[in-house]
Each structure stands twice: as C-alpha cells, then as structure tokens.
Amino acid sequence: MTDILKRLRAHAAKQETLSRERDALILEAKEAGVPVTHIAEAIGLHRTHVHRILREQESEQYVKKNRSK
Numbered sequence: 001m002t003d004i005l006k007r008l009r010a011h012a013a014k015q016e017t018l019s020r021e022r023d024a025l026i027l028e029a030k031e032a033g034v035p036v037t038h039i040a041e042a043i044g045l046h047r048t049h050v051h052r053i054l055r056e057q058e059s060e061q062y063v064k065k066n067r068s069k
Helices: 001-030 035-042 048-069
Strands: none
Touching: 001 035, 001 048, 035 048
16 A cells, blocks of 8 residues: 555656646746647647646746845
C-alpha cells in the first residue's frame, strides 16, 4: 500500500511541475500575440480556462514585481 501512495505522491509532484510549465507557456504565447482561442485549441482546454490561467499568471507576475519595490 505504501508503494502505491509513494507513486501517487510522485505523480502529483510531476503533474504540478507540468502544470506550472504549461501555465508559463500560456502566458508566453499570449504575450507573443497568440489569440487565446488558438492557445486553448493547442492544449485542449476551454478558452475560459485559459483566461483563468492567464489571470493567475499575470497576478503572480504583478505580486513578484511589486514585492521587490
């Protein structure tokens, strides 16, 4: 049983890393001028989900930027 739990934890950690990478790429694509609908189609998410990710990413950037001031 503990082996399964270890594997689940490892999987969750990998998934979190991949989600952060995906979210950063979404923001990069948007900043490069790629339409949200194209981004959504490319990754298989609904555009409203992409908008939510963008808001979160932009919020995180804002916080990081203003923390250093």
